Amino acid sequence: MAEKICTCRKKEARVHVIFVGGTIGMIRNENGDLVCVPNIFCKRLTEYPTCNDQSYKAENFIALPMLPDMPYRVLYDVVEFNPLLDSSCMGMGDWQKIAKEVAIKMCSYDGFVILHGTDTLAYTASALAFMLENLNKPVVVTGAQISIFDPRSDGRDNFLGSLLIASNFNIPEVMVFFGNKLLRGCRTTKVNADSFHALDSPNLPALGKMNVKIEINSRQIFRPCTVNKFSLFCNLEENVGMIRIYPGITVATLKESLKEPIKGVVLQTYGAGNFPADREELLDELREAVLREVIIVNVTQCSAGMVSSAYASGSVLSEIGVISGHDMTQEAAFTKLAYVLGKPEWDLVNKKKVLVLSLRGELTTNKVPKINDIDLIEGVARTLHMSTSLEKEQMCSTFYPALVAAAVTQGDTQKMADLQQYGADLCDRNEDGRTALHLACYLGKLNCVCYLISAGCPLNVQDRFNRTPLHEAIDTDNHDVILALLKNGAKLCDPPLVQAELLRALTERGKVKRLESFRLAGADVTLADRTGRTALHYACQLGIHEAVEYLLPYYKNPLLKDELGMSPMDYAKAANHEHIVTLLRFKENERRNQDPCACPK
Numbered sequence: 001m002a003e004k005i006c007t008c009r010k011k012e013a014r015v016h017v018i019f020v021g022g023t024i025g026m027i028r029n030e031n032g033d034l035v036c037v038p039n040i041f042c043k044r045l046t047e048y049p050t051c052n053d054q055s056y057k058a059e060n061f062i063a064l065p066m067l068p069d070m071p072y073r074v075l076y077d078v079v080e081f082n083p084l085l086d087s088s089c090m091g092m093g094d095w096q097k098i099a100k101e102v103a104i105k106m107c108s109y110d111g112f113v114i115l116h117g118t119d120t121l122a123y124t125a126s127a128l129a130f131m132l133e134n135l136n137k138p139v140v141v142t143g144a145q146i147s148i149f150d151p152r153s154d155g156r157d158n159f160l161g162s163l164l165i166a167s168n169f170n171i172p173e174v175m176v177f178f179g180n181k182l183l184r185g186c187r188t189t190k191v192n193a194d195s196f197h198a199l200d201s202p203n204l205p206a207l208g209k210m211n212v213k214i215e216i217n218s219r220q221i222f223r224p225c226t227v228n229k230f231s232l233f234c235n236l237e238e239n240v241g242m243i244r245i246y247p248g249i250t251v252a253t254l255k256e257s258l259k260e261p262i263k264g265v266v267l268q269t270y271g272a273g274n275f276p277a278d279r280e281e282l283l284d285e286l287r288e289a290v291l292r293e294v295i296i297v298n299v300t301q302c303s304a305g306m307v308s309s310a311y312a313s314g315s316v317l318s319e320i321g322v323i324s325g326h327d328m329t330q331e332a333a334f335t336k337l338a339y340v341l342g343k344p345e346w347d348l349v350n351k352k353k354v355l356v357l358s359l360r361g362e363l364t365t366n367k368v369p370k371i372n373d374i375d376l377i378e379g380v381a382r383t384l385h386m387s388t389s390l391e392k393e394q395m396c397s398t399f400y401p402a403l404v405a406a407a408v409t410q411g412d413t414q415k416m417a418d419l420q421q422y423g424a425d426l427c428d429r430n431e432d433g434r435t436a437l438h439l440a441c442y443l444g445k446l447n448c449v450c451y452l453i454s455a456g457c458p459l460n461v462q463d464r465f466n467r468t469p470l471h472e473a474i475d476t477d478n479h480d481v482i483l484a485l486l487k488n489g490a491k492l493c494d495p496p497l498v499q500a501e502l503l504r505a506l507t508e509r510g511k512v513k514r515l516e517s518f519r520l521a522g523a524d525v526t527l528a529d530r531t532g533r534t535a536l537h538y539a540c541q542l543g544i545h546e547a548v549e550y551l552l553p554y555y556k557n558p559l560l561k562d563e564l565g566m567s568p569m570d571y572a573k574a575a576n577h578e579h580i581v582t583l584l585r586f587k588e589n590e591r592r593n594q595d596p597c598a599c600p601k
């Protein structure tokens, strides 16, 4: 028995239809040939009662007839591409145009339907999936094998089904609706040139099916682990290509396809990702391209299945740095490569890492882009970078100094570079006013010190205890670090009396190595304190032989007197430090015999 249709006014959902071109909207000319005719699609559509409920008035929108099991009444409007395109003539610029139209209208509609030719529909759906970042509304791409206006057509079902999905289902994905199947956009491929089931997703079950009832496989819906604001990314890398391996492929052909300005290539190999591994000259070409930082992604030529390392002829590719495309379609691999290569904030290492992750559900993996997929430090940085919350600024200033500190502790300058790309300021100070450079100097991580200096970290910055990075290096006797700091302009800026105090304290404790670090950093070891006494006075008075030995060469005049008129010799004599008295005499004789202007090295 037919279901009763309620005619009362239901809640409405608005769908924006973007008519790009393709068979679905083509019209037959007088010869019976299918052609794209501009500005006729929408007018013609309204003549079909299944597409237009004339009894329902909605300003600027066309209303679909009411459907019994749909909670929302569907209202739609149509914008048409100029010119209308056969999808075989489309390229990245057209994907950008569609994506921009969706992005501009994102807030005004509940969903989007894109009417598109079937030939490259899977490419467009895959590209849109990556370009429409953090999508939170349905975008359904569809087309037809027979025009919507032909008496017998798959176009009307595809169109109406897409409108229902875009309006009545909360599926925040770019999808393809075709032949009664709802598919993930970045999993689809054209599988048949004649059938009404022209598109399919061979490596992923359908997200839903439209039979008598509409069944949605809600567990299959891709929901990202971050709740970020929608954004549009249009900066796709144009210099990406595809190479299909075939028996007897020549080196020249491969070389040509990999040459500059190519930045990324989808390599379509046999079966489970197998390559003619006995052709060393072909492998050399790939190797050379990888060294030039060309990213090569391996996908299978088969219509289903995935790349694995089951055979030596496949694993040879991963050994030379070719990335496994796993079970991605060639369309997904190609568009993902263009997307990833277009990301200026990711360096080569990160681009390669991201390629093997599932960004939109385009490949089967349990590795999702969340904390731990790269490593904890980078995971947190990435989450912070992507975060749109109001507290972002506060979180960044709390977390970034800690993350940079962790990278410095590991001595990992690559990680520091990654953090910088995610927005960390390497010159940031923590609540004690300390910088990453303080820590790197303290830990003696020379590579990090050099990296931070070249990143512009201030050299003479004082923490809240008035300590500079140079103090940290002195206190840990890191002489290489001290020299690197001095070479780049670091200065010991303590007042002379403070320095003299420190020299006294070091001398009293017999810290000769530290005295040398201090001297290397620019301290004058002959400085006198408030009482006119130098480190040598104290060393002689206390009988610290090693300190006297260390200090003496730097004293032009070891007989200099303090405010009480006492010289180091006087103190040594008064305290009966015979060995030191001998040492001083020896030094004095030596001084007399030498050029009085000679100073110790």
Ligand code: ASN
Binding pocket: 021, 022, 023, 024, 085, 086, 087, 088, 116, 117, 118, 119, 120, 143, 144, 145, 146
């Ligand atoms: N050549 C057409 C296109 O891709 C094929 C179709 O839509 N069925 O635009």
